[in-house]
Amino acid sequence: MSAIRHALTNRREDDFAAWYQEVVSAADMAEESGVRGCMVIKPWGYGIWERMQRLLDARIKEAGVQNAYFPLFIPLSNFEREAAHVEGFAKEMAVVTHHRLIADGKGGLIPDPEAKLEEPLVVRPTSETIIGDAMSRWVQSWRDLPLLLNQWANVVRWEMRTRMFLRTAEFLWQEGHTAHENAENARVETMRALEMYRAFAEEDVALPVIVGEKPENERFPGAVETWSIEAMMQDGKALQAGTSHYLGTNFATAANIRFQDREGSQQLAHTTSWGLSTRMVGALIMTHGDDDGLRVPPQLAPQQVVILPMLRGDDGDGPLLEYCEELRGTIAGQQAFGEKLRVLLDRRSGKAAAKRWDWVRRGAPVIVEVGPRDREAGKVSMLRRDRLWGEGGKPGFEAPTREEAAQALPGMLAEIQSGLFDEAAVRRSRNITRDIDSFDALSGFFAEDRRYPGWAEVQWCRPTGPALDAVVERLKALKLTIRNVPVDAEPADGACLFSGAPATERILVARAY
């Protein structure tokens, strides 16, 4: 029996959903806003999203993509132009119908009937149609291509069942939109964005992902191809962490994005879009969290090192704070991952132990406690969040000198970053099963009494139309979905799990968020 008293009430192995909610709350990530389906992202959660923005934005700019900003509101008629697109989104959009409020005569307010919009406006669920309009104005000649745009924005999709970071009515994301001379160039861009997402997920979020194409039934409404990165959460479910779409000429036709080609004739542009959202914060929590709260990869931690002076409200506090401030300065002068270290000296009053557990639950990578005796000995008490528990169920503090601590930090942070990735990668490998060769075996693998079964990689013959629908229905009965066709999977060498015909490729099947 472990003597460890964990910082959270819920254990991952007992009730993953309750554990997730507790981490979101205990790590000060977000909370319900009182507005249906909308969350408040609290400073620590938003700080992590800001780090994601900064690191992904650098990758976006590196690729020559330019940021811009397009309207929040999209006229209803824009959605009527692309049939598959509207079919996919029409059911869940916020619709603005009035532009003024008036008093209702009973002390309240109502939308002013005199101020009804002639054409309702939709709050953007995604921006293909409105950005397509701009592209049609900006693209005249092949010289204007490729046109590589991105926007950081809020979008709204009315969701019936919401869950913080994973599925909320309003969420934050970036959406890339590009136009190209031909299918080949657009497909290259689709894959470039996908590879950018893979690198961002694995290098910055420490989130191992599987890159692959979505099956036909999971395509973005209006897309010719949809590709995704899929990550495994600690309950074995899959989470789609980013998507990249080759849209063919579908949206170019709808928005009339035409250009004069090198031979002088008019052509439709080929477009792509790709997006990654605050969902990634949910993926981070469900991948790196443990029974003591969150563990933030150092690359994304708003504060990588938190210094906690053990203040006593007496004369000793002054010299102690001075000692800590010097330490803070020394650490802040160091670099990790090519940036200055982010270090916070937490001067708040309150018990040191309570503050320590606050930062443990939030997942600050390294906590440095300093008491009067540490100061006298020229030392500090250092605790790594990824090695929280030492012997005897006690926090695993080490006691280096102040100088040793400051020097060790850059390497330690790099080690924590790669350690979190390795841990997740090992867990994922262990939980992908590849020897399932019948639908019955699949059904047994995902039986209700099997806890956190993970993913199954199975072989199929890539059915389309009604045959695919039938497969999707059979999987749905087991609450399963096809995640993607991994690009790195082995070639098929057996029979299709669903039809028995010779298989053509391998797919990942899983429960999913």
Place this chain on the structure above:
Amino acid sequence: MSAIRHALTNRREDDFAAWYQEVVSAADMAEESGVRGCMVIKPWGYGIWERMQRLLDARIKEAGVQNAYFPLFIPLSNFEREAAHVEGFAKEMAVVTHHRLIADGKGGLIPDPEAKLEEPLVVRPTSETIIGDAMSRWVQSWRDLPLLLNQWANVVRWEMRTRMFLRTAEFLWQEGHTAHENAENARVETMRALEMYRAFAEEDVALPVIVGEKPENERFPGAVETWSIEAMMQDGKALQAGTSHYLGTNFATAANIRFQDREGSQQLAHTTSWGLSTRMVGALIMTHGDDDGLRVPPQLAPQQVVILPMLRGDDGDGPLLEYCEELRGTIAGQQAFGEKLRVLLDRRSGKAAAKRWDWVRRGAPVIVEVGPRDREAGKVSMLRRDRLWGEGGKPGFEAPTREEAAQALPGMLAEIQSGLFDEAAVRRSRNITRDIDSFDALSGFFAEDRRYPGWAEVQWCRPTGPALDAVVERLKALKLTIRNVPVDAEPADGACLFSGAPATERILVARAY
């Protein structure tokens, strides 16, 4: 007669409004979106806003304010709680009434009558009420104060007459919201934010501003005090570039933000809010633009230096590009304003002169052209945007060696930044008149036939209520408004311009955006 052929069609002195629109378009800043009142911010315009965000955000974080994110939608009932606030905003808000679309049976879409919201949602015009809700949950004790929050967000105010960057239905901004133990602390924060805006405007945007308190009639709806920074545009009109509000306990009462004070009794928090928006981009254009387009202060330029190789589509292009790439690397290794230089090598095909004028209109601070002869001589042709015209109506190129150019750039950029500020400050000083001592004289000063008269600083006795209303009406007849009561003005020593009573302070009176 000048032989200069300017890059724009419109002159500031002929038609300032037409000139402004031309710069917005010719500098690739923004364009109409086709969605009523909403603009598309194009990459160069958005790049300038991103620089503003980065520099202002650093100042916000430096002050210990934390970023967070709150819902786009605000329930109608939130607005009913604070009477003055709803009075100020109720007339111009976008209202969401439905959450689904359905086919209308005629090939179109309509809001689904079955999906009408029980309580309409307002698209935030500002977030005091929704952030107040969160504060009421987060603040329990004096130990939770001060609570210092900020969000970067889009907001919507339905405007009848819109103008790009200056007045659009949707705009981007940051809004700071803070809660404090008492009035004194909240007032200190109000003034800290104001001073932060002043420093940002003057140091980063090179925009001289006058700091002061708004008169009662210009207060933010629900505020106890509103303070502003006011800038003078080149047509002599004023533009409010940022505001900071002390809200007293008005919003705390409405949202029930209460805390246990140091003595153990329940108190209402005192709150502040402060905001700065994409309007600042409009201020930048109207302050630093000239008859050749925009001039972007180097601190805000997405690209501070643009290298233009004179490509000829022949064998010489390879060595020329190589020479330019080396130059780019050398320049990128330099620092200005504590950051690496932002330098672009423009490899696009097209005539060098056409590309030069593109970058002149966009206002890149320094353009470096390199032709085959420059390369052979180890030189470059360098053009400063702030000294565009040399002798004989020709662009004022200089011809330093490549090494001299790279070494000179950091100092040159600093010089351009301070030069733009000085130029605007001198113009403003010249255009504030302080010797107007009667309403008739004021009326004459702002007579219709006087072009770009500037501002008048006059004395008054700070009337309130109906007396103030009367003053506001008299000014309105002259299309004038009171901008603010400058904190740095001389003490009053004369009579009130409106009543003849002994004056108590000086105010700025102007036409305004």
